[in-house]
Amino acid sequence: MPHGHHHHHHHDAEGGDGKLAAAVGVNMLLTVAQVIGGIVSGSLAMIADALHNFSDAASLVIAAAARRIARRPADDDMTFGYARAELVAALINLTTLIVIGLYLLYEAVFRLIEPEPVTGWLIIVIAAVALAVDLATAALTWAMSKDSVNIRAAFLHNLADAMGSLAVIVAGLLIMWFDWMWVDPVATLGIAGYILWMAFTEIGGVIRILMLGSPPDLAPDHVIATAEAVPGVKGMHHAHLWQLDEHRRMLEAHIVIAAGEWGEADAIKQAVKAEIEGVHGIGHVTLEMECAGHECPHARAVGH
């Protein structure tokens, strides 16, 4: 890296990879253990829960793989680099999370109508082991999830699982002690609601970036105003403001140089770039220069 100042995701990237690998490993180990246990004991419940943990491991694998791919530099194929791999991974994980949430909703409603006494010590023990693994995974990924929507999506998967395991334990005990059958569907309903709410909150930002939307906290008008305040600039139009990833912002625009200033065009452009980077933190700016006599007629300020 010639410049160390521009990115978060380089410091302790290795440590992060290690933690993610550990999280994947723990979930895979439990999956294998449950499959073997299920086959040996003939318990279908254990195999079903193995699938559960496998889906957790899969979402972690997607997140971790995307995180590694995202660090590759630009090449002839990906001229902006691979950073967006993390956004694609987040979209996939959030979409499957929404599907899981909808499925839980369906299950809960179904069981409210027709209660199914899923209980017994074996199921509670399986859930307790799964909960321990989920908590370990959460501890490993929590710190990283604050700064990355990709890791946050995998973390949410894991959180959904942890809450599910907890619900199985609590509901199982309450059914055995008090015969409260309604606890299980009601808890499932609550979890489904929470998961869907979180996933829909997160997915909006991801879709916005993938659809080349402008940064939510920066109106294009502000950037145009900043550029037009630079001496020698008559106007800015055809502005495209978008985000490469969660942290990097991009601008492409045409600027019109005031009449008589064309000789200074290079210096004016440099000043505009410095201003835009200084005020709005946009490091990647492409400006097409037009002299006042040849500007695009009736051009729109934003878009083209």
Added chain:
Amino acid sequence: MSSETEFHIRGHGSHMPTSGRGMVISAWLTGVYFIIELGIGLWTGSIAVLSDAFHTFSAVGGILVAVGAARLSRRPADATFSFGWYRSEILGALVNGGFLAGMAFVVIYMAAMRLNAPIDLPTGPMLLAAAGGLVTEFISLGLIWKQSRSDMNVRGALWHIIQTFVGSLLIIVTALVIRFTGFLMIDPLLGMAFGFVLLWASWGILRDAARLLMEAAPSEIDLNSVIADLEALDGVHDAHHVHAWTLTSGRNVFSAHLRVGDGVDPQAVQRRAHRLLRRDHGFFFVTLQTETECLDESGAETIDITSGHQVGHV
């Protein structure tokens, strides 16, 4: 520049599925058939029928996504989405691919569970489902066959229908094997096999959509030859910080810095470069920054493919 601008505006016409009546009718047919097939699948408990129903669903989903995205992508650019809404199509494809993958896993899982405990299946309704499928697929094929030769989107839909066709054949084989030999395992076995076909199909969709969303260079464009063409233009010293990407299939975007010699009119260079990129290389939208000396863009080196061999770039 005025002719350029007009070109821009005219260039915004819809390129989307051309589709028309053929696609819409086959979408309706397939949609109705999906509901019937899902019902039969749940009622009989046949994995083969269920997996074919899921596949039918993804075909309908693909058409719905194409139709919906065609509507959305007509929305003009605004302050939030300065490139317009073209990308909605790609997001739709990614979600559709994700659903298909999810359904593939469900089918494979169900088949694996069923291998443990095969159940007796009523073969009559299964054959009925398959027959209904064959009829729908033949009608759909007839409707879009002609169009599929010229339109890439429709060709995708055709491929989907052919897969469903194979699915219907699998159901017939399953039902006949059960009826004449009583070999119940055939249902989960063939169902699982088709699950892997679904997985493979979803992988293709996911890979293409992800490439586009990651701003991959269009596969039909050789970036190095574009750079060479730009550098061959009169007055251009070099082209650097080159980016080529795709808004949605068929709409390629290009941006670069051009270093021009002292005393060269940058406006003339831009006009020539725009013509080259738009006309010869088919780019939909181009932004070129001309300069007599290279500006240092701190922090942007990691996304500059020319920085490695660019003299004067630190």
